[in-house]
Amino acid sequence: MSGVVRTLSRCLLPAEASRDPGSSKEGSRERDAAQEREARRRSREIDAMLARERRAVRRLVKILLLGAGESGKSTFLKQMRIINGQEFDKKALLDFRDTIYENILKGMRVLVDARDKLGIGWQSCENEKQGMLVMSWEGRVGGSGVESSEFQLYVMALNALWTDTGIQEAYARRSEFQLSESVKYFLELGSYWSNGESGNIPSKQDILFARKATKGIVEHDFIIKKIPFKMVDVGGQRSQRQKWFQCFDGITSILFMVSSSENRLVESMNIFETIVNNKLFLNVSIILFLNKTDLLVEKIRKVDIRKHFPDYRGDTRNLEDVQAFLVQSFSRKRRNRGKPLFHHFTTAIDTENIRFVFHAVKDTILQENLKDIMLQ
Ligand SMILES: Nc1nc2c(ncn2[C@@H]2O[C@H](COP(=O)(O)OP(=O)(O)OP(=O)(O)O)[C@@H](O)[C@H]2O)c(=O)[nH]1
Ligand SMILES: [Mg+2]
Numbered sequence: 348m349s350g351v352v353r354t355l356s357r358c359l360l361p362a363e364a365s366r367d368p369g370s371s372k373e374g375s376r377e378r379d380a381a382q383e384r385e386a387r388r389r390s391r392e393i394d395a396m397l398a399r400e401r402r403a404v405r406r407l408v409k410i411l412l413l414g415a416g417e418s419g420k421s422t423f424l425k426q427m428r429i430i431n432g433q434e435f436d437k438k439a440l441l442d443f444r445d446t447i448y449e450n451i452l453k454g455m456r457v458l459v460d461a462r463d464k465l466g467i468g469w470q471s472c473e474n475e476k477q478g479m480l481v482m483s484w485e486g487r488v489g490g491s492g493v494e495s496s497e498f499q500l501y502v503m504a505l506n507a508l509w510t511d512t513g514i515q516e517a518y519a520r521r522s523e524f525q526l527s528e529s530v531k532y533f534l535e536l537g538s539y540w541s542n543g544e545s546g547n548i549p550s551k552q553d554i555l556f557a558r559k560a561t562k563g564i565v566e567h568d569f570i571i572k573k574i575p576f577k578m579v580d581v582g583g584q585r586s587q588r589q590k591w592f593q594c595f596d597g598i599t600s601i602l603f604m605v606s607s608s609e610n611r612l613v614e615s616m617n618i619f620e621t622i623v624n625n626k627l628f629l630n631v632s633i634i635l636f637l638n639k640t641d642l643l644v645e646k647i648r649k650v651d652i653r654k655h656f657p658d659y660r661g662d663t664r665n666l667e668d669v670q671a672f673l674v675q676s677f678s679r680k681r682r683n684r685g686k687p688l689f690h691h692f693t694t695a696i697d698t699e700n701i702r703f704v705f706h707a708v709k710d711t712i713l714q715e716n717l718k719d720i721m722l723q
Contacts, residue, residue: 408576408712409597413622414604415615416584417527419638419695421561423604424580426701429551431569443549445492446557447533452493454530455481455505455514461524462517470512477504492559495547509534522649528642529558555696560584564594571709588618600632600712607673607692608642610655620680632715634708635677635690637670641697 412420428435435443459478462469469475481504486493508514518526518534533556549557561582569576579594581587583604603622605615623633637643647669653659656676661668670692678688689711691704 406716407597408574408599408716410576410578410712411594411598411601412578412580412604413591413601413618414583414636415606415611415618416560416582416587417558417609418583418604418606418615419636419693420580420583420604421559421565422555422695423602423636423638423693423701424565424567424578425555426695426698427567427569427578427705429698430702430705431571433569435554440548440554442492443554443557444547445494446559447529447547447549447553448493448495448498449486450527450529450556450558451505451533452481452484452498452501453486454526454534455508456484457524457526457530458514458517458534459508461520461526462513465517465520465523467513467516474507474511474513477507480504481508509537527558528639529556532556551698552696555698560587562587564590574713583618595627598628598631599716600634601628602634602636602708604636604638604695605673605677606639606642607637607670608639608646612655612673612676616677616680619677623680624682632689632712634711635674635688636693636704637673637690638693638695640670640692641694643669 412423414420459482462478469478481501484501521531533553536553561580563582565580567578567580569578581591581594601622603619605612605619609615619635622628644666647664647666651663652669652672653663656672659669659672661672663669674688674690677690678684681688691708693704694700
């Protein structure tokens, strides 16, 4: 008999049984055996409980980031690095800088093109030539960024164009065409093309705005309170989505990112529907992130949500009403609505917001994970 069982059997021995002098030897042996069996059972239970607790602590928490392209998955992952104090090394910083140069050049091309299509004139003929120079730039395949030496060839043109009244007018009318978030940020920052070759080391905020579509699978490991976390980021553009299933193994949780300010919300809801109803994820906690809250705030001031969702009944200018409607629309996509849908409203470029949200999410994931383990 093990020490634990012996101790337990002593503890479990009913007081009357040990005091019953009149019982026969046979009866007492039977009682002893029964008590020992009970003690063994309890001992096994305790061992199993301890093992479960140990597993809960050691088991890797694997979080998969899913959602349509440009919803903010990689931005969220960058925030994880920043929040967990994992600095970007020199090479990563230079890669971000090259991405930023590419964002700026592509953005200016969009503006030059939009100025033309909107029929806005140039301020000067000289700038028209600068516009042609920028339009002659051919982005490399795969969005691998623009090196500093190449970017310098366009700095003068970019400076001249950004101050041209024609480009400024096109920029003011940007809601009439598609200009990405990062472009707006970098163009308004301006300094990237006036600082010259040496001074452009991106700040954390610049890094969060640097836009590069994810191709392939990017993993990031970190440890919180001795619990190992692995976060997996995949591309959300249509061509990238067939790679998602490669990462489905051993997932604890899915963070489903949505750009809540975009016209592509319906596409996002459809992707969500295929994920949330997938049998593979029956025991996976799926948490909805309605991201780009900052842009949603701006958007509802200008655009009536009923344009895209005619069945909306709330106040079109009220953020909470719009957000509640969006959560409900996503929630309705679930075939099994027995449990509430975990969700958060996020702004992935805001480090403090993500720090706060991740704190809550981590607790949800760990609690769900623990429940899951206890049921095993
Ligand atoms: N204003 C604002 N911009 C955001 C927010 N979240 C992300 N962005 C910007 O949106 C752009 C797209 O973000 P990404 O993180 O690259 O999107 P993604 O989901 O990884 O996209 P794919 O890799 O193509 O699937 C970037 O320029 C980000 O800086 C947000 O909450 N607010
Ligand atoms: Mg990405």
